[in-house]
Amino acid sequence: MTRTALVLGGMGGIGAPLSRGLLERGYTTIVASRSGLEANEGQPSNAALSGRSVDLLDSESIEQFCSEFINQWQSLDVLVITAGTAALGDVAEIEPEDLSRMLSEHVIGPFHIVKRLIPLLEPGGHIVFLLSRMGRSPRRHGTAYGTAKAATEYLAASLALALREKGIRVNSVSPGAVSTPMFFENFPNRAPASALDPKDVAGVILRILEPEFDSLNGAVLDLEHTDRENPGLGKTGSTGTVDFRPAIGEHEIER
Numbered sequence: 001m002t003r004t005a006l007v008l009g010g011m012g013g014i015g016a017p018l019s020r021g022l023l024e025r026g027y028t029t030i031v032a033s034r035s036g037l038e039a040n041e042g043q044p045s046n047a048a049l050s051g052r053s054v055d056l057l058d059s060e061s062i063e064q065f066c067s068e069f070i071n072q073w074q075s076l077d078v079l080v081i082t083a084g085t086a087a088l089g090d091v092a093e094i095e096p097e098d099l100s101r102m103l104s105e106h107v108i109g110p111f112h113i114v115k116r117l118i119p120l121l122e123p124g125g126h127i128v129f130l131l132s133r134m135g136r137s138p139r140r141h142g143t144a145y146g147t148a149k150a151a152t153e154y155l156a157a158s159l160a161l162a163l164r165e166k167g168i169r170v171n172s173v174s175p176g177a178v179s180t181p182m183f184f185e186n187f188p189n190r191a192p193a194s195a196l197d198p199k200d201v202a203g204v205i206l207r208i209l210e211p212e213f214d215s216l217n218g219a220v221l222d223l224e225h226t227d228r229e230n231p232g233l234g235k236t237g238s239t240g241t242v243d244f245r246p247a248i249g250e251h252e253i254e255r
């Protein structure tokens, strides 16, 4: 039977390798973001993807997207929420509107979509949220983004509790810096090797969709990384060097 996956932000830095991986594993894969498939036009694998437009900041756009999705696909096996931007800055630099935008993109919009699409998810369905180290380990410049990501963690955990009776699992992946457009926009001087490879983050998400992880629910997978040009050290976020811990593959699973 064909399985269906929806990746919000599916053409983004983490979303693109994830969407390709889902296609390779036989999922009918739909990517959705403000620009749908347009963001990466011309990529050979895109021909097999379906693209839809949705703006997490706009509840009308979400309603329209969900109604069309329900009409077209009727069932959903995997929903990964890897969309959004990062407004960084401390209290002097961040305005209430920035915090509101972060909460809309990372909490309210995703909640709206999950709520509308729950009826499509069958037992065995899986929802995956992208958290961030900044939401788990406060930074002064995380006033808006980190606060929203901390709230995303709570949302994911509460959904995991609420949906387990339906046999639907909700797990979260929480990386440090990942070398994607979001990262380079915020930290233009950082070397790609000082951050996680987005393929590795996508690989972890693909891995937890496998049947061997069927009992994983309500988990947060914290992804440490090693500076690939300086493998004795692991760097987190943008604020310094921490002790080396195992890289992906031996990640912690916190319950």
Ligand SMILES: NC(=O)c1ccc[n+]([C@@H]2O[C@H](COP(=O)([O-])OP(=O)(O)OC[C@H]3O[C@@H](n4cnc5c(N)ncnc54)[C@H](OP(=O)(O)O)[C@@H]3O)[C@@H](O)[C@H]2O)c1
Binding pocket: 008, 009, 010, 011, 012, 013, 014, 015, 032, 033, 034, 035, 036, 039, 054, 055, 056, 057, 081, 082, 083, 084, 085, 086, 105, 130, 131, 132, 133, 174, 175, 176, 177, 178, 179, 180, 181, 182, 183
């Ligand atoms: N990169 C990092 O260092 C890092 C670290 C930890 C966690 N994360 C998290 O990982 C996830 C993916 O990040 P990424 O690095 O892959 O970012 P990215 O490359 O910038 O991709 C994010 C995608 O989200 C979509 N998007 C942005 N705003 C949207 C909105 N209002 N409505 C719908 N879609 C929207 C964008 O597509 P459109 O422009 O087409 O809308 C974009 O393709 C995010 O949740 C991020 O917070 C990233």
